[in-house]
Amino acid sequence: MLGEMWQLRGRYKILHMTWFAFFLSFVVWFNLAPLATTIAADLGLEVSQIRTLAICNVALTVPARIIIGMVLDRYGPRITFSALLMYAAIPCLLFAAAQDFSHLIIARLLMGIVGAGFVIGIRMVAEWFPPKEIGLAEGIYGGWGNFGSAFSAFTLAMVGAWLSFGAVNPATNEAVINWRAAIALTGIIAALYGIFYFFNAEDTPPGKVYKRPKNTRGLEVTSKKDFGFLMLMNIPLTGVLMLLAWRLSQVGLYGIGTMFIIWVCLLGLYAFQAYNCWNVNKELLNGTKRYPPEDRYNFSQVAILQLTYIVNFGSELAVVSMLPDFFEGTFSLSPAQAGMIASSYAFMNLVARPGGGLISDKLGSRKLTMGVLTGCMGIGYLLLGTVTSSWFLPAAVLLTMACSFFVQAGEGSTFAIVPLVKRRVTGQIAGNVGAYGNVGAVIYLTIFSLLPTWLGGGEDPSAAIVAASNRSFFQIMGVAALIVAALCFVVLKEPQGSFAEHHKDEEEISQSRVETEMNI
Incomplete structure (x- = not known):
């Protein structure tokens, strides 16, 4: 390729x-x-x-x-x-x-x-x-x-x-x-x-049919147990919006009364989403429909991918927001110098995310790739939590780039698995997993904004407290990544047909069609 x-x-x-x-x-x-x-x-x-x-x-x-x-x-x-x-x-x-x-x-x-x-x-x-x-x-x-x-x-x-x-x-x-x-x-x-x-x-190569679910109002699952799991995993999507509403009230955008009104609306949104999911899966739930084994998938695989995306993409969005200030305060740099050094984290996207996908393709086990990359990411964040002004600046930059590689390679390995879970609902699975990345970002950014106050005992934080809160922030992300890495090894399963020539639910394209595709 x-x-x-x-x-x-x-x-x-x-x-x-x-x-x-x-x-x-x-x-x-x-x-x-x-x-x-x-x-x-x-x-x-x-x-x-x-x-x-x-x-x-x-x-x-x-x-x-x-x-x-x-x-x-x-x-x-x-x-x-x-x-x-x-x-x-x-x-x-x-x-x-x-x-x-x-x-x-x-x-x-x-x-x-x-x-x-x-x-x-x-x-x-x-x-x-x-x-x-x-x-x-x-x-x-x-x-x-x-x-x-x-x-x-x-x-x-x-x-x-x-x-x-x-x-x-x-x-x-x-x-x-x-x-x-x-x-x-x-x-x-x-x-x-x-x-x-x-x-x-x-949308598709010549001769290939675009597969659509019969109903797109909610995510289709293939067992009653998975429907309950789906309802459980939808709660954080509403919860993080409620957290955002609270945070905006704290900065004076609106009052407590307005916040409660927003919360009620968000709970109504969750109920509406739950109804739509029930509507899509009602034949399964009332026992009039059963999926043959070859047409089933385990929602637990979607759930573990949602968690991996919290700790990799969620942490990336959070770190991009705070890294310039971290380097500026830790090493007494100018804002321009700190911004240029911090940009090395985002620049790694050019090679790290494709690298994670390539490793997933070549290693022969997408599960192993996911677990190892997430574990290395956790170790990287824990090491960043030890960085102080006594560090040699180039060493801190190299550590940042190494940690960034594992974060973004982990993102690549996550979405090397997503399209293989269940083909006809790939869009909704990708949407759910992607949304959890933003859930992680909001949670991490909220923790980051509150840490100085927590560590400072409610007083205006000193420079030392701010530095300590930055180190604690990296350590929190590191511990979370190590927990999810352990779950990957225990819960995540290798998708069927991970390295096949064609998707398992798609008819093979004839050689003549392949040749036609390549000549477009």
């Missing part, structure tokens, strides 16, 4: 088009961070308000990934990805036109839906690549697309300066950054690419 990857035809054309679609969705989703200080100065925002915007940026991604997974399984990845990219222009233009904090909040909440784009390409790539190559293919899709966050961080401030056409702030004698035009431009580019993607991508 590596030798053929640069061919811009057939499945490789689809792979490159799709990872770039994901790349643009991440450029849009993360277009706030590199311009945050400029926006704060322009609109007179406080630090707490900027942090609130960052939380809002991931809030609706949790339910959006579930909903996008349902839409994906029904309508296919071509239409779904195209529509999402065209939608991205709306929150970008709203944010660019915002005049006060409330307008910014609304725009960032809507922007969180764009973060759900990841799950779409998971199914698209799975349709075009056989199981024996799916780890590397999904790793390239996820890793190169995920690089959009780093690209946004490195370029948007410069683009904003270009779009100010040389204007200089007389008070600071620095170039004016036109943040409104820069953010609007990312949305417009995404929308234009969405149109291009609609007219140039296909």
Whole structure:
């Protein structure tokens, strides 16, 4: 596969088009961070308000990934990805036109839906690549697309300066950054690419039928026990939104009364989701339908993948948010120096996530790959928890990059398994697993924001307390990863047909069709 990857035809054309679609969705989703200080100065925002915007940026991604997974399984990845990219222009233009904090909040909440784009390409790539190559293919899709966050961080401030056409702030004698035009431009580019993607991508190779579940209102399970397990695993998806509502009330966005109203609405949303899942599986639950053994899957496999994505992707989103401050405070660096060093964590996506998928393809055991990578990630975080100002800076950077490799390789190995669990509901499974990544991010970021207060006994934390809270934060993530690694070895099962030429529920494509595909 590596030798053929640069061919811009057939499945490789689809792979490159799709990872770039994901790349643009991440450029849009993360277009706030590199311009945050400029926006704060322009609109007179406080630090707490900027942090609130960052939380809002991931809030609706949790339910959006579930909903996008349902839409994906029904309508296919071509239409779904195209529509999402065209939608991205709306929150970008709203944010660019915002005049006060409330307008910014609304725009960032809507922007969180764009973060759900990841799950779409998971199914698209799975349709075009056989199981024996799916780890590397999904790793390239996820890793190169995920690089959009780093690209946004490195370029948007410069683009904003270009779009100010040389204007200089007389008070600071620095170039004016036109943040409104820069953010609007990312949305417009995404929308234009969405149109291009609609007219140039296909859901499946020639001669292959796109498999859809009979009902996409909820996730289909194949045993009564698994239905109960599904209801249990849906609770954290609602719980983390309730946690977000509480956190936003703590920063003064609204009062306690409003928070309770939001909680009641979220409980109603959980009840509605549970009803939809019951509706999809009611024949199974009332005993009128039984799945033959070859058509069953264990929901426990989905659950363990959800947990792995909490500790790898969830921790990645959290670490990206705090790592510049960690290096700046620990080694007395300038913000620019700390930002450049911290970016090494995100840059590892280019090789780490495809590397995790490739290891999963070549090692011969996806279960072993998942367990080992998650365990090494836990050890890496525990070691980062020992970093102090007495460390040699290059050694701390190398440790950060090594830990980042295992985090992102673990993400690649997670989604090397997801498409192999149950083909016809891959979109919904990917949506559920992906949503748990955001669950992890919200939980970790909430812990991170509260640790200094906890360790400081409720007082304003000193620099020493902040440093101790950073080390404790890494240690918490390390322990969580080691626990999940142990669960991988005990609970996770090797998917059937992990290294087959074709998916087990798909008819073999004839040689003539393969030749046709390669000549597209």
